[in-house]
Amino acid sequence: MTATPTPARRQPSSAKPVRRPGDLFFSSASIGSATIILLTLAGVAVFLLIEALPALTAPADEVSGGAGFAGYVWPLVVGTVVASLVAMVLATPVAVGIALFVSHYAPRRLGQSIGFVIDLLAAVPSVVFGMWGMSVFAPRLVPLYEWLEQNLGFIPLFADASTSGRTLMTASIVLAVMILPIITAVSREVFLQTPSLHEEAALALGATKWEMIRTAVLPFGMPGVIGGTMLGLGRALGETMAVAIILSPGIFTWNLIGSGNNTIPAEIALNFPEAAGLRLSELIAAGLVLFVITLAVNLFARWIVDRRAEFSGAN
Amino acid sequence: MSKRIDVNDLDIYYGDFHAVKDVTMTIEPRSVTAFIGPSGCGKSTFLRTLNRMHEVIPGARVDGEVLIDGQNLYAKGVDPVDVRRQVGMVFQRPNPFPTMSIKENVLAGVRLNSKRMSGKAADELAERALRGANLWNEVKDRLDKPGAGLSGGQQQRLCIARAIAIQPEVILMDEPCSALDPISTLAIEDLISDLKTDYTVVIVTHNMQQAARVSDKTGFFNLKATGQPGELVEYDSTQTIFNNPREKATEDYISGRFG
Amino acid sequence: MSAPTDRRPADRDPRTPDDLHHSRLDDVPGIVASTVRPASTRPAWMLAVAFVLVGLALWQLLDLHVAAAVALAFVGYLVVLYVVYLRLGGERVAKDHLVRALVYFAFALAILPLVSLLWTVVAQGAGRAFDPDFLNQTMNGVTGLNDQRYASGEADFVGGAYHAIMGTLIITGMATLISVPIGMFTAIYLVEYGGGNRLSKSIRFFVDVMTGIPSIVAGLFAFALFTQIFGIRDAKMGLAGAVALSVLMIPTVVRNSEEMLRIVPNELREASLALGVPKWRTIAKVVLPTAASGLASGITLAIARVIGETAPLLVAIGYARGLNWNPLEGPMNTLAVYAYFMFTKPLSPAVRDPSLERAWAAALLLVLIVVALNLLARLIAKLFAPKSGR
Numbered sequence: 001m002t003a004t005p006t007p008a009r010r011q012p013s014s015a016k017p018v019r020r021p022g023d024l025f026f027s028s029a030s031i032g033s034a035t036i037i038l039l040t041l042a043g044v045a046v047f048l049l050i051e052a053l054p055a056l057t058a059p060a061d062e063v064s065g066g067a068g069f070a071g072y073v074w075p076l077v078v079g080t081v082v083a084s085l086v087a088m089v090l091a092t093p094v095a096v097g098i099a100l101f102v103s104h105y106a107p108r109r110l111g112q113s114i115g116f117v118i119d120l121l122a123a124v125p126s127v128v129f130g131m132w133g134m135s136v137f138a139p140r141l142v143p144l145y146e147w148l149e150q151n152l153g154f155i156p157l158f159a160d161a162s163t164s165g166r167t168l169m170t171a172s173i174v175l176a177v178m179i180l181p182i183i184t185a186v187s188r189e190v191f192l193q194t195p196s197l198h199e200e201a202a203l204a205l206g207a208t209k210w211e212m213i214r215t216a217v218l219p220f221g222m223p224g225v226i227g228g229t230m231l232g233l234g235r236a237l238g239e240t241m242a243v244a245i246i247l248s249p250g251i252f253t254w255n256l257i258g259s260g261n262n263t264i265p266a267e268i269a270l271n272f273p274e275a276a277g278l279r280l281s282e283l284i285a286a287g288l289v290l291f292v293i294t295l296a297v298n299l300f301a302r303w304i305v306d307r308r309a310e311f312s313g314a315n
Numbered sequence: 316m317s318k319r320i321d322v323n324d325l326d327i328y329y330g331d332f333h334a335v336k337d338v339t340m341t342i343e344p345r346s347v348t349a350f351i352g353p354s355g356c357g358k359s360t361f362l363r364t365l366n367r368m369h370e371v372i373p374g375a376r377v378d379g380e381v382l383i384d385g386q387n388l389y390a391k392g393v394d395p396v397d398v399r400r401q402v403g404m405v406f407q408r409p410n411p412f413p414t415m416s417i418k419e420n421v422l423a424g425v426r427l428n429s430k431r432m433s434g435k436a437a438d439e440l441a442e443r444a445l446r447g448a449n450l451w452n453e454v455k456d457r458l459d460k461p462g463a464g465l466s467g468g469q470q471q472r473l474c475i476a477r478a479i480a481i482q483p484e485v486i487l488m489d490e491p492c493s494a495l496d497p498i499s500t501l502a503i504e505d506l507i508s509d510l511k512t513d514y515t516v517v518i519v520t521h522n523m524q525q526a527a528r529v530s531d532k533t534g535f536f537n538l539k540a541t542g543q544p545g546e547l548v549e550y551d552s553t554q555t556i557f558n559n560p561r562e563k564a565t566e567d568y569i570s571g572r573f574g
Numbered sequence: 575m576s577a578p579t580d581r582r583p584a585d586r587d588p589r590t591p592d593d594l595h596h597s598r599l600d601d602v603p604g605i606v607a608s609t610v611r612p613a614s615t616r617p618a619w620m621l622a623v624a625f626v627l628v629g630l631a632l633w634q635l636l637d638l639h640v641a642a643a644v645a646l647a648f649v650g651y652l653v654v655l656y657v658v659y660l661r662l663g664g665e666r667v668a669k670d671h672l673v674r675a676l677v678y679f680a681f682a683l684a685i686l687p688l689v690s691l692l693w694t695v696v697a698q699g700a701g702r703a704f705d706p707d708f709l710n711q712t713m714n715g716v717t718g719l720n721d722q723r724y725a726s727g728e729a730d731f732v733g734g735a736y737h738a739i740m741g742t743l744i745i746t747g748m749a750t751l752i753s754v755p756i757g758m759f760t761a762i763y764l765v766e767y768g769g770g771n772r773l774s775k776s777i778r779f780f781v782d783v784m785t786g787i788p789s790i791v792a793g794l795f796a797f798a799l800f801t802q803i804f805g806i807r808d809a810k811m812g813l814a815g816a817v818a819l820s821v822l823m824i825p826t827v828v829r830n831s832e833e834m835l836r837i838v839p840n841e842l843r844e845a846s847l848a849l850g851v852p853k854w855r856t857i858a859k860v861v862l863p864t865a866a867s868g869l870a871s872g873i874t875l876a877i878a879r880v881i882g883e884t885a886p887l888l889v890a891i892g893y894a895r896g897l898n899w900n901p902l903e904g905p906m907n908t909l910a911v912y913a914y915f916m917f918t919k920p921l922s923p924a925v926r927d928p929s930l931e932r933a934w935a936a937a938l939l940l941v942l943i944v945v946a947l948n949l950l951a952r953l954i955a956k957l958f959a960p961k962s963g964r
Contacts, residue, residue, distance in 0.1 A: 020852050020854065023854045026853070026854040027854075030766070030767050032759070033759035033763065034773065034777045036756055037756065037780060037781060037828070038780055047795055047799050051794075051801065097681065101677045105674065105677055107373075118684070120688075120945065123944045123947075123948055124691065125883070125944065127913050128695060128940065128941060129691070130917075131913065131933065134917075137687075140641070144641060144642075147639075147642075180684055195410070200371060201411075201412065202427075204366065204399055205428075205481060206481065208667065211666065215412065219412070220414070237788065238787075238790065240788070240885035241885055245918060268790050268794070268885075269885050273888065284794050284797075287791050291791045294788050294791075295783060298785070394663075396610045396666075397611075400599070400610075429599070436603060437604075440602065
């Protein structure tokens with residue numbers, strides 16, 4: 001905001017303000033566009049609500065599953081959140097590792113080109129991730145799931161292995177690959193911004209590279225990493241096609257390595273083309289629930305990332 | 316107990332650029348040695364080679380040797396991490412760790428360099444270092460407050476406390492007062508005079524009065540022309556440098572005729 | 575310097591004078607010093623090579639699952655690395671090497687799926703993607719029977735993605751036409767007119783919120799909106815898809831453009847205003863041209879982001895088998911939706927391969943477009959950057 005010019009306002013007292021058509025056009029187009037954005041966002045909430053209302057108010061036994069809308073959407077919410085959380089837990093350490101590699105371990109040129117490649121990974125369409133996940137990745141995971149069932153089967157999460165590999169766990173791992181670039185990009189940015197003053201302070205005290213990172217880089221970058229992780233979580237929550245293609249959906253189960261489970265976006269994508277009437281309304285209502293969840297996560301992420309400014313201590 | 320530094324035929328390069336040429340000097344223990352000279356003459360670069368901090372800059376390398384009590388810093392099998400434990404450094408701008416309290420800041424280096432530290436030893440060491448940096452009386456009631464909350468001069472003394480807490484032999488100071496107001500500068504200068512009873516102090520400064528006030532010996536760095544490497548023009552007792560320098564260039568610089 | 579243990583008389587000093595590894599810190603009571611002994615990095619590299627061989631042996635000779643072999647070899651490497659450097663350089667050096675190994679491994683771990691994905695797409699898709707028939711035909715009238723005849727060698731391959739390519743271009747083009755003016759003018763408002771007032775603050779906040787809208791929700795919104803306007807029967811049309819994509823695209827355009835307008839130096843604006851040039855001309859003639867390359871590159875990236883979207887189009891447009899030039903009526907098709915349907919609902923469930931071929935070919939085209947757009951964005955930013963930029 002500091003960069004914004006404050007051009008001399010025309011003084012209304014000294015002369016009649018000349019309303020040039022060009023100025024009028026530019027300022028009204030600008031304000032108009034800004035207003036459209038606000039209206040669109042309000043529109044998203046309002047129109048979804050209108051279309052969702054029949055499902056929200058329908059008698060319990062008319063909704064799919066016969067337990068009301070809450071009963072219908074609840075397992076989907078849990079499936080969505082579990083898949084996204086697992087993806088986040090898997091992706092974060094790797095992303096922080098890559099970010100450190102790019103910012104502090106790799107030579108600068110190599111780091112830059114790796115940054116570009118990682119950005120490219122973020123641009124690959126999700127439908128392609130889904131196709132790859134189902135045809136290449138899922139079959140490769142079957143032996144791992146069998147091993148988990150044999151050795152850790154007493155844990156309900158690994159109770160019964162799927163033979164196709166098309167499970168919530170596979171979907172989570174692919175989601176992890178998909179959100180990796182987001183977390184990496186944000187973490188890389190904050191790591192690169194670490195004041196060299198602090199890095200040098202640590203090195204001058206006789207720190208090894210890792211000790212320097214632990215003393216100067218990680219404390220400085222932590223809020224950014226957390227914010228990036230939250231953004232990644234938001235993306236995973238809303239990701240549709242990869243899950244829709246990979247998962248062989250079913251009722252909710254805690255068994256992550258067998259078939260079953262579904263997420264809200266995948267449920268919508270899989271059923272929307274054939275849906276009509278109340279079913280359509282149910283799906284839109286589920287979308288509304290998803291919207292609220294991702295909104296909460298994203299606002300939380302923004303809040304953390306913005307707070308970083310106070311943390312940085314750069315004076 | 317503090318150590319003597321011998322520099323023999325030291326050349327410094329950044330990639331292909333020859334930054335400092337052929338420096339030979341001896342820095343006496345328990346003394347304050349000041350480096351002066353115009354900007355870009357390589358005095359800060361040279362200071363950094365005394366604890367291998369120049370290696371942080373990609374492409375920087377040296378030729379020659381730096382001996383601390385006879386041990387070459389650049390010998391095979393010497394780890395820069397080890398060197399920096401012996402040769403502490405204070406930077407141009409105060410740089411306390413922003414997420415740490417005052418006490419944690421003082422002990423940061425000690426924690427890195429030790430496996431275990433008893434609570435009693437930590438308290439004693441922190442107090443001793445803060446007293447050594449003339450900061451104890453100002454912060455003793457708020458040791459757990461963030462170090463970034465102090466004034467600029469206090470922050471710089473905190474950084475000195477942090478440097479002396481790990482008990483180095485030598486303390487390097489890279490223009491330690493250039494970001495400070497005159498009163499804080501005075502406090503640091505007093506401190507430097509105190510420090511030399513225990514440490515070998517080497518200071519780079521832009522301020523000639525400061526060099527004259529605090530140092531026992533002074534080295535004048537200069538470069539013949541832009542693009543040429545910097546070199547040590549004259550190195551003598553501060554008295555001599557400021558009162559009757561041997562070299563014309565030194566005299567010109569001291570009398571403010573250039574630079 | 576009051577504590578008596580602080581200094582020992584020199585004659586009781588046990589050290590040799592030239593021992594750099596010993597510092598005065600080691601003599602402070604209550605502190606167990608942890609020193610660093612110099613250790614070359616060569617053992618780390620030699621161990622890395624050795625354990626790559628171990629991993630290969632576990633995989634090939636002992637017939638372990640490749641992931642298990644890699645995991646075992648890596649854990650083994652970490653343990654041996656730690657023990658070796660514990661002896662060579664002490665605990666701190668060992669930890670340093672451990673973290674370095676983990677960081678490098680994280681990097682390798684991320685490159686692996688990328689390579690596998692690109693390889694799969696190219697290997698599966700290259701056979702069909704550049705076939706002129708595939709590029710020029712639609713799926714109109716193509717059924718599972720055609721695929722079965724092709725598989726048994728009785729007929730030629732029919733059915734391509736021409737309609738999907740055209741649909742992608744039309745819908746993305748319309749989304750760009752909607753998003754770019756709105757996004758750019760919003761950015762202009764934020765930078766040139768808003769000046770941190772309440773409206774600009776709330777706009778910035780809502781743009782952030784918009785960035786987080788899941789793509790399928792954007793599709794549902796467009797569907798709901800068009801259902802309200804056109805009735806549920808006629809709601810599915812190309813324009814609905816363009817609106818859905820715009821919801822996703824506008825925030826990206828705003829953010830990228832805002833950033834680019836902000837780095838235009840204020841001196842330029844002031845110089846122009848001081849010459850008596852009206853504000854709108856200053857923006858149009860000075861600010862926008864200066865930022866042009868950055869704006870173009872940002873818009874290209876925004877296009878790349880939405881061109882591969884599937885979910886919102888699936889919901890808002892539906893699926894068309896033939897070519898539909900009219901975005902105001904009836905379903906259309908796009909490459910991403912085409913790939914999805916060919917992949918999950920093959921024309922002939924018994925003979926899936928021709929459909930899968932089409933799906934992978936569409937995926938390859940899509941990936942190529944995205945990569946090309948990303949490279950183009952970089953090129954624009956590099957080639958047309960203003961000379962005086964920071």
